[in-house]
Amino acid sequence: xxxxxxxxxxxxxxxxxxxxxxxxxxxxxxxxxIWYKQESGKGPQFIxxxxxxxxxxxxxxxTVLLNKTVKHLSLxxxxxxxxxxxxxxxxxxxxSGNTGKLIFGQGTTLQVKP
Amino acid sequence: xxxxxxxxxxxxxxxxxxxxxxxSPRSGDLSVYxxxxxxxxxxxxxxQYYNGExxxxxxxxxxFSAQQFPDLHSELNLSSLELGDSALYFCASxxxxxxxxxxxxxxxxxxxx
Numbered sequence: 635x636x637x638x639x640x641x642x643x644x645x646x647x648x649x650x651x652x653x654x655x656x657x658x659x660x661x662x663x664x665x666x667x668i669w670y671k672q673e674s675g676k677g678p679q680f681i682x683x684x685x686x687x688x689x690x691x692x693x694x695x696x697t698v699l700l701n702k703t704v705k706h707l708s709l710x711x712x713x714x715x716x717x718x719x720x721x722x723x724x725x726x727x728x729x730s731g732n733t734g735k736l737i738f739g740q741g742t743t744l745q746v747k748p
Numbered sequence: 749x750x751x752x753x754x755x756x757x758x759x760x761x762x763x764x765x766x767x768x769x770x771x772s773p774r775s776g777d778l779s780v781y782x783x784x785x786x787x788x789x790x791x792x793x794x795x796q797y798y799n800g801e802x803x804x805x806x807x808x809x810x811x812f813s814a815q816q817f818p819d820l821h822s823e824l825n826l827s828s829l830e831l832g833d834s835a836l837y838f839c840a841s842x843x844x845x846x847x848x849x850x851x852x853x854x855x856x857x858x859x860x861x
Binding site: 668670675676677678679680683723725727729731732733734735736737738739740741 | 779
């Protein structure tokens with residue numbers, strides 16, 4: 635079936651460094667992608683999204699890059715802080731599918747070392 | 749606080765029992781989604797309701813059912829519970845039918861013993 639997968643289960647970075655979390659998706663019909671952050675004991679929290687007609691989108695300290703040719707998505711976090719420690723999920727959906735169904739990847743745990 | 753309220757936060761029940769999980773979406777949101785999160789399966793989409801009507805179904809077992817009421821709150825009913833149903837169940841809501849941004853509740857942790 636369809637799946638969105640993350641390349642690495644755990645990423646450990648030094649505080650202040652930049653983090654890059656990767657994601658590969660398999661459904662070429664997906665046209666909308668979202669990154670979620672999930673802290674321990676909490677529900678997923680929306681970070682940033684990108685539509686397939688874009689290849690880059692920036693937010694506050696975060697940037698999402700989309701490469702449709704190789705079906706790859708990445709989340710870059712600048713100047714990583716201890717508060718960024720969490721599990722990060724990418725998710726995909728089809729806006730043309732007329733539902734809000736999201737397909738989530740397995741998640742990458744980001745550990746920030748002080 | 750996302751504005752999505754789920755109750756109860758924790759639930760422990762025996763195999764074979766039935767439970768009901770409740771979700772109140774954010775004010776103004778018409779879509780409600782249910783997701784199951786287990787250690788080995790990640791976040792799995794179960795079902796979506798929009799303004800009282802079922803709009804999409806995922807890998808939801810026949811033992812599970814859901815509904816959205818006129819006041820837009822939703823309930824997820826899980827019956828004939830098995831040990832493998834132990835998981836976190838999340839509700840999310842969004843304004844429209846096709847989400848631009850879904851807000852998740854804190855989840856209900858179900859433990860089946």
